Structures are given as C-alpha cells and as structure tokens.
Amino acid sequence: MRFRRQPFYLPLVLVALATGAGLSSAQEPSIPSAPSASAGSPSARIPFTGFELDNGLKVILSQDRLLPRVAVNLWYHVGPVNEPKGRSGFAHLFEHLMFEGSRNVGRQFDTLMEGMGASGINGTTNWDRTNYFETVPSEHLATALWIESDRMAFMSLSPERLEAQRAIVKNERRQSFENSPYGLSDLELLDTLFPSGHPYHGAVIGSMQDLSAARMVDVDDFYRTYYAPNNATLVLVGDFELERAKALIEKYFASIPRREVPKTAAPLTPPLPAPVKRTVHEDVELLRIAKGWITPPAFSAADPALRVSAAILSTGKASRLYRALVVEQNLASEVSAYVDANRLCSILGVDAKASSDTNADALAAGLTRVLADFAKNGPSERELARAKKSLLVELFASLEHLNGPDGESGRAGLLQRFSYYMNDPGYLERWVQSVNAVTRDDVLRAVQQWLDERHAATVITLPKAPASKPNAPEPSAPKLGAPKPSAAKASAPAASLGSPPVVETKP
C-alpha cells in the first residue's frame, strides 16, 4: 500500500496488453529477491559507503559513474503508524505538504526540479515510512541537497496551500478507490486485516472525514515531532565524487539539530483469529474474490518462502493459479498473488477475477482447490527453480534503476529498505542467498502455516445489479459496506489500451 504525490501516467493507447495473458501478477515491485542456484549465476550486490552525521542523519553513498546523473532518496521513518487518533491519512497528506515550500527555496520546488532536468521526482507514503526522491544531472547535486535540507529544516506552509493539498489528496482517494473498479473492495480487505485500532488501519490514504479534520497545528506538531535528521536516511546513488558528496551533505545537513523523536511502537501483528468473509457490491461486470492473510514482517525468516510461494501461484502463464483457473477450468479471467512486506507484518494476497460465465461459488471452490493442493503437495523442483529465477530476473531489472518508481526499489530504494528494515544496507546479498536457499519443504511449510483458510480474510466483489448476470447468484456471505459506483483498477489486465493517469492501488 503506497500513495504518492504524483500519479503514474501510462502513455495511453501505447501500452498494449503487455503479456496478453492478463496476469496481473503483482509480486510487490519493491521487493528485491532471489537468485538462482545455478553455478556461475551473476551475483546481486550494491557497493556502498555508509556513515552517520553528528546529528544522527544516516547517509549511504553508492557511486556509479556510467551516466552523469545522481539519485537522491531521503526516507523519514514516519508513516501512518505514527498518526494521531482521528487523523488517518495524515502522514500522506503531510508528504504532499512537503512540496509546498520552505523558507529559502520558496514555492519553487517543481520549477527548480523540472528546470534542472530532474527525473522521477516524487514522494510516497507507506505504513512505516515516507520518502522523497528525484534523480538529477550530477552538476545539480548541490541544488538537490539544498532543496532537501531546506524542507527538512524550514518547511513552510500557508493555510491556503493546506486546503489545496487536502483537495488534491481527496481526489487521489477518489481516483484510487471510490471511482476505481474493485477499489472499495480493496479498502474492505485492508479494513478486515487491519481493523480500527490497528496501527495500519486506514489504508494509508485515510478516511475523507479524517482528511477533512486535519489542521495547521497538526502539521506543525507532526513536522516538529518526526521530521528530524536523526529520524531520516539519505541515499545517493550515481555520479558523484565521494569526498565532494560527503562535503556537500555535511554542509547542508550537519547543522540541522538533532531532536528527541518518540519511539514507534512495533507490536507484531498475529494472523486473524478467525476467518472473515465480506461482500461488496460494485459497479463492475465481473465478480472478484480477493483473499488476504497476515504474514510475518519484511525480510523475516518466513519471508523468502512466502515470496517464492506467491511467484509459484501467479507469476506467468505456467503458474498454478493461471493454469488451473484461467486455462484449464475457465473460471477466472485474471489471477494474481502478491506479498506486501512491511515492518509490523506483511500481507500475502491472492485475487481471482471471474470469467464472464462463472459464479462466486464456483470461483471460490476453484481457488480453494488450488490452494489446498498446493498446501498438500507443495511445488515441484521445476516450479521452485522457475519461481526463484523469475525473482532473480526481477531483481536485476530493479537494480538497473538508480531510483525505482516508488523510491523503494532501484538501487537507492533497496539500500533504503535494507537499511530501515534490517539495519544493514548491505543485506541484499544475504537476502538473495536466503531466497536461493528456499526448499520445497520450506514452501510447503510456509503455505501450510500462513495460507490457512482459518485465518483468511476474503472479500467478494459482486456486480451491483446481479439480475443482469443470470449466473451470479448472491452468495450467502453477509452484505457489508455501502457499495459505491466505481470503475477501473490500475492493475486491470495489463489491458491498458488506454488508461491515462493511473494510480496504482495495490492492496
């Protein structure tokens, strides 16, 4: 679950059905992963130097002089987990406000950035962290550091601009959920996994009511409390001279005073105590079943096997869910399985969108059969090797980026993730080894332990006017949540014959 300041835009009409298969295999893009056991395979490594300024700002530098560009990537270790009561969505709203200006830079953030040829300029908020990133021509590194340090130390905001960003963020919520097919169902799944009171409650984007409630004094408090150098990590990847970069960082950041930052409580989240099933009626033609399980946190012991499991389930046309539900049984038109890895827990999710002549019971039964068989027999050696290789290829593709699209993939993003979650920016190699070491038994055990129907959240999306769908009878599940109109999901088949501004809404 990530929200960002700027939508991603797909060049409409250009983008064809990328795979044709309509798999929206949503292995969490940010996640690195995997290695192939085959001898002589290239290794995954990001060379870096790390140090800490006296004020507690962590710095990680990784030089690569191929292109004359530098990725600047700044993580603040604050997110929705730190929101006060009644202020869901505030961490993300605050992220938008950080682009509104600072004392010395003024309200020139975007003109300066675009004017100097920066690319990938954005910020994103996830449950545990908020990040800000851009990739600039190397001759402008000092300017980027000047801007980032100015908003760390001297953010400024007028009440009018708070109103403007509040309106924009509400539009983002509409576009991502309320006006997006299956968006309300995605919210329902998250609310089921993280009910009121859970630190992750509110789906990062927050409720309209809480967004309306935010005041200038909240902004001031949040900024003062969490936007301290000792609560942040700065990563540079790209073309710079090491000593020069250190000097610039010292110049712009060292005099920003350290402040006391309250510790974020980190209670680990256990699986749901009992299965929960919900139904949402939406303005869609094809019903969908989305399941989710609470699984252990990012990079914990079970994580590698769970990622391999998700890949075996839905990556590619040879995957379990695709073969069974789409090809052989004609029950689904799209399937996906993903891991959304975070600090208090992760989510393993499985979605199946029905084919046009399938009812919910048949699809549910098909899904259950595939998962039960997987839990009983585990993967074949070939499936295991294939999944690991796909994770490896995905990782190498990510490593080509200086900054990945969400600022948590690409080399800078991976250094940030490993630094934050594992306290070791160099953890990538061990992570790759641990994925590489996953055995058939590991997968079998992980699936049995974590993908247990007794702890599953299930959200069934039904078309609003079931009468028009002769064979989509109402299942017996309790009806819940006011169905709203909607449409469109970014992860729709890859079928982007044209979907202009698209906000990805991965649950």
Next chain:
Amino acid sequence: MTQLTLAFCCSLLLGSCGALLLGACGSPPPSAAPAPPAPPPKTGAKTSVEAFRAGAPAPETPRVFTYPTPKLERLDNGLTLYVVERDTPLVVASLVLMSGSTDDPSGKSGLAAMTARMLTEGTRKKDDRELAEASEDLGSELGASASHDTTTLDFEFLAEDLARALDLMAEAFTEPRLDATVFGRVKAQWLDQLTSERQEPTALAAIAGMRATLGPAWGAPTQGSLSGVRALSVQELVRFHRANYHPERAALVIAGGVGADKVRAEASRAFKAWARARPGAVVPGARSPSPAPAPAEPASRALAGKFNRVFVVDRADSVQSALFVAQPFPARSAPGYETRELLNQVLGGMFTSRLNQNLREKHGFTYGARSYNYALGRFGVWFLATSVRTDSTAQALSEILSEVASVRRASPVTPAELDRARQELLGSYAAHLEQSGTVVEDIAGLFTHQLKPEYLSEFGSLLLGVRPEAVQQEASTHLEPETLVAVVVGDKRQVLEGLKAIAVEVIDAPAALLD
C-alpha cells in the same frame, strides 16, 4: 555486417559529433523566486543564519555524454538487427514487426492484437503449457502485443540464456500453433478483459475519445473492439500471420549484457528458417502519413469559449468524471516533431505544465492531468486525460479549452517555460539509459518510424535548437480549439446542465464509440 556494440561515451570533449549535452550549457537552475510569506521556522536551527542557504548553489560543469548510436545490420533473410551492449547480467529483447492495429482490415478490429496474443499460446513443436514453461524457466514471461504501428514480442532473461531465449522467440513468432481450441479459450478471456477495461472510467473515456476524434477505423482501440474480436476466426489469424509476419519488415532489438558478435551469431542461427516473403508480396518501410481523417460529422465552427461536441457516457453516482479531450495532430514523420514535443510539455506534458498547474494546483479539481503528443506512423493525436471531481466537470473542461486556446495566441510560451520543458524532456530522456528496457523501446521507435540510427544521439541537440517562435508556430498551426472533442465518463444527472453551458452540442455517446 557491421559491429554493433555500443558503449556509453563519457567524453568531456565538447563539440564531439552527435554529443548530447545534458543540462546543457551549464545553465544555472532557474533562480528561486522570492519565497512567499512563511510561517515562523519550526525547528529553531542555527541554520537560519547560514548565508549559503539563501539561494540555489551554482551548478558544476556538466558532463557530456552521448546516447549510443546503434548501427543496424540485416541478416541474410532481411531481418534487421540492433544490439546495444550494456553492463548488466540481464538481456532485454524485442522482436518488432511493422504491422499493428492500424493494419486491421475493416470489420476486423483486433486481428493484429489477437494474432499477437496467440503467439505465446503454443508453437508447432510445443503446446501452450510447454511454451509457457520453457520460457518462464528462463525467468520471465514471453509477452506479445500489438500497438497502432507494430506488433512486438518481448522477453527478458539472463545473458547466459541467450541462445535458448532467441530460439523460443523465433519459434513463437514464426511458427505459432494457432490452435482453434486454444483460440476459443483465449478469445473468451480476451473479451472478458476488454469488458473489464471498459469498466474503468479513464480507459472508457480514452476508447470513446479516440474514436470520436479519429473515426471508427483509426480510432479503434489497439486491442480490438468487442464486436470485432467476437467475429474473429482462427483462420483469419492464420492468414494474417502468413501475410504479415516476414523478416524484411521485422527487427530484433537487443540491449543488455551480450556482445554484438554473439547476438549476430545466435540470431542468425535462431531465425535462419524464417523465410522472406515472395517477391513483391511485402512492402517494408515507413508508412506515408495520411491526412487527418474527416470528422464523423461536419463540424460547425465552435462558438468562442465552447466545445463543439462533448460526448457523455453515463455512470450513475460517479464521484469523479473521467475526461478525455483530443484533436488530430501531425504524424510522427511530419517535420517539427521535437518542437511539438516541447509545446506539449509546456501545455500538459510535465508537472509544472499549464494544464496540471491549473487543474490540480490552482483549482484542486484533480489528482493530476497530463497531455500527450501521440505521434504515430499514419496519423497523430494530441490528447489530455484526467479525472476530476464530479461537481467541477464543466468548469474543468472550460479551463482546458481556455488553456489550449490561450497558448496559441493570448499567452504564448515563455522562454522560461521553454527552457524548463527542454530540461525536463532531456532529463527524462537521459533516464532512459538507466534501463535496457527503455533503450530497447527507443531503438524500436527508430525502426518503427524508419529514423536514422544517429537520431537518438541527435535528439538532445534538436531539442536545444528549438526556438520559441517555432513552438509558437506549431501551436498556432496545429492546435485547433474548435476541433477539440471531449468525452466525459461520469454521472450524467449531475454534470449535464453544466456541460450544456460549455458546449454547442452535448451528445450521449453512441454505443459504437464504446465498442
């Protein structure tokens, strides 16, 4: 055959031929305007007295480097080959055929797309499952798709798997099984996906908008219309494949951790059996652009400040309206493409564009708005896409119309805007070099539009040479507010009255636009 290996050239020699000077001329970043009144600082840092913070630091000397210039070569059977060697363990490969959805015969919308889709559903030697397993064993899914101008087969794999990967690509592309039973299953799935896509307001607006702008043939969606796909038979795919899939009109584009010699040897072997078409059967090469299609109905001149036609697709209770606003625009080969790219950047192509600043930052109607100079082989279209709060629908459209009209005359592109547009475009372009995938796309574009290989390295200089007057000339020549067509996918009950005030005609989108 020519050596094709390309390397990044990090020369500091100015004036080297074809050099792309990024962040050109050491131009300082635009100076920061005086800050607006700010609330008192909240952190009480001693930093408040540091004089160096007052203004943007001077940039250092920019490094010059060039975008690699691919030399192209042809294999014996006429297949074009481009290779860019890069320092990565991965290889990205794309097989590009000069035949796409604009080649679909009348009534056969979806023929190119479905033929592409069936490439990955089995070959003469392998059934669908065996092909999927063999390719995914290499770490990624073999993907095929049709765009307006081309059909492509894409694959990503480790360098060590080059030979196997090219074998699979050749097999899928040149010997697809095109099995009737599999086709039945794939067609049903495809129709479900088309249906799903039409549930998405932004996609539906684009589908309707392209047809309303370009007419039923060129405006047809690249993935096919529902009725067109329903009517397709596997025999038609077989004929289409036989007629169009020939090496003379295809290119293999490869970027990644392999050298040109190795690629040439492996590609020659893998594609050896792919036969040329019978003499005279195929005309490879760029398409000649056609004149803009006549609008479906003769358009009366719009009243000042109004759209001629707004199409509405009703979605009861929508909290937003998806908007698609478009007009015909020059094809890719028409002179002035780079100038129009810059014009579009200023108008709606970047974050600080006029349209995004207006609709998002000033009015708060949307989360984002972006426009495109969508220049294709046979035609082009300029379009803007956004989603706006339902109660701002008419006003947002009115603002869009007014921005398009004013950039033509009342409020010409300023030198500062043009500089920013240039730098933003150059910056994004340079970022293409991070990934093999985007390098492959750039090179595929060379082939699609039959551009000389040096074009990629010259693109930067071309942008730098564009004068403000030229941008203005393109704006006044090609932007025609009176021909803009708008599609609104939203709650008709709530938006209709407002739309009547800003359009000569408000029309319920006919079913044919949504097909």
